[in-house]
Amino acid sequence: MNWDDTAPPATDDAAPGGPDRLVGADADGEDTAVEAALRPKDLEEFVGQERVREQLDLVLRAARARGATADHVLLSGAPGLGKTTLSMIIAAEMGAPIRITSGPAIQHAGDLAAILSSLQEGEVLFLDEIHRMSRPAEEMLYMAMEDFRVDVIVGKGPGATAIPLELPPFTLVGATTRAGLLPPPLRDRFGFTAHMEFYAPAELQRVIHRSAGLLDVDIEPEGAAEIAGRSRGTPRIANRLLRRVRDYAQVKADGLITREIASQALKVYEVDARGLDRLDRAVLTALLKLFGGGPVGLSTLAVAVGEERETVEEVAEPFLVREGLLARTPRGRIATPAAWAHLGLVPPQQQSGGSGQQGLFGP
Numbered sequence: 001m002n003w004d005d006t007a008p009p010a011t012d013d014a015a016p017g018g019p020d021r022l023v024g025a026d027a028d029g030e031d032t033a034v035e036a037a038l039r040p041k042d043l044e045e046f047v048g049q050e051r052v053r054e055q056l057d058l059v060l061r062a063a064r065a066r067g068a069t070a071d072h073v074l075l076s077g078a079p080g081l082g083k084t085t086l087s088m089i090i091a092a093e094m095g096a097p098i099r100i101t102s103g104p105a106i107q108h109a110g111d112l113a114a115i116l117s118s119l120q121e122g123e124v125l126f127l128d129e130i131h132r133m134s135r136p137a138e139e140m141l142y143m144a145m146e147d148f149r150v151d152v153i154v155g156k157g158p159g160a161t162a163i164p165l166e167l168p169p170f171t172l173v174g175a176t177t178r179a180g181l182l183p184p185p186l187r188d189r190f191g192f193t194a195h196m197e198f199y200a201p202a203e204l205q206r207v208i209h210r211s212a213g214l215l216d217v218d219i220e221p222e223g224a225a226e227i228a229g230r231s232r233g234t235p236r237i238a239n240r241l242l243r244r245v246r247d248y249a250q251v252k253a254d255g256l257i258t259r260e261i262a263s264q265a266l267k268v269y270e271v272d273a274r275g276l277d278r279l280d281r282a283v284l285t286a287l288l289k290l291f292g293g294g295p296v297g298l299s300t301l302a303v304a305v306g307e308e309r310e311t312v313e314e315v316a317e318p319f320l321v322r323e324g325l326l327a328r329t330p331r332g333r334i335a336t337p338a339a340w341a342h343l344g345l346v347p348p349q350q351q352s353g354g355s356g357q358q359g360l361f362g363p
């Protein structure tokens with residue numbers, strides 16, 4: 001990878017148009033400000049992810065019982081599912097301090113050496129976006145993880161010497177949204193890998209109740225269920241929608257979030273019953289109404305909705321695919337029967353006397 005010092009911090013995997021989208025999974029400014037207050041503090045409070053929680057609990061308990069430092073942990077999963085939260089919980093459960101940094105912040109191996117050599121014994125080092133670390137830093141990390149040692153290179157050219165430096169035992173917690181991008185030697189050095197899954201609606205409902213309690217918001221179970229169903233399996237989105245619905249409830253009603261209020265509010269914010277926003281629906285509508293459900297090429301589809309190819313491909317499609325509304329095939333994008341049903345439209349072959357082209361000029 002080529003690290004250009006003058007370039008702004010790489011944002012290659014920040015989805016275009018992502019942060020300011022109500023249903024975008026990446027954190028926006030407001031999220032960052034309130035997330036600290038909403039983060040569960042221990043495993044007990046952490047909602048859902050039963051398997052990960054159980055396994056992590058064993059790993060941490062065993063380490064505590066041995067009086068040892070916990071094994072390195074890799075957390076992989078989509079944005080907003082709780083990786084940063086879990087890293088803090090790991091430190092809290094181990095009663096250890098935590099140091100937070102990220103792949104893009106480590107440009108040179110020297111940056112990493114400086115961090116590693118200043119760790120205390122047992123400290124948790126949280127390395128976010130670990131897949132975006134520079135190559136030399138990555139190689140230094142291999143040795144640090146395995147042998148708790150780094151070679152610091154002093155001098156340049158033929159006179160350069162490697163001075164070995166002992167490190168105190170520490171726990172590396174790496175987080176990545178793209179586990180597939182991690183080189184196998186790095187992946188293999190983690191003692192435990194947790195794959196975070198999208199949350200079930202019932203779990204999100206618990207997240208929303210918990211957050212409502214912390215934010216002092218009155219909410220009925222049905223109101224929480226309504227928000228949960230539109231949160232795309234992601235706690236960050238659930239918390240964000242809760243805050244927007246709270247605004248609506250305060251301005252338009254007495255502050256109490258009922259199912260009716262939640263549903264009215266999310267209509268105003270254009271988040272539909274399945275969590276699709278305006279962009280998602282525009283893509284789907286174009287695919288159905290203009291192209292009869294496809295197959296249609298990505299570029300053509302993008303022009304039809306007046307968006308960049310990348311926006312359609314990286315912002316709208318992943319969720320549509322996940323929801324089983326759209327499929328990417330070698331011949332182009334096609335809509336599934338569920339897509340027609342979701343938008344309340346009838347596929348051309350089912351329209352009485354339909355020519356199959358009707359969708360093109362129909363109402």
Ligand SMILES: Nc1ncnc2c1ncn2[C@@H]1O[C@H](COP(=O)(O)OP(=O)(O)OP(=O)(O)O)[C@@H](O)[C@H]1O
Nearest residue numbers: 035038039046047079080081082083084085235236
């Ligand atoms: N299991 C959970 N229970 C309760 N709240 C959760 C849970 N997981 C995440 N959250 C909440 O969702 C928000 C986002 O979580 P977090 O920042 O840990 O996500 P992340 O996986 O680190 O995202 P990113 O990939 O963008 O860094 C936080 O406010 C956190 O409180």
Ligand SMILES: [Mg+2]
Nearest residue numbers: 083084085128
């Ligand atoms: Mg994070």
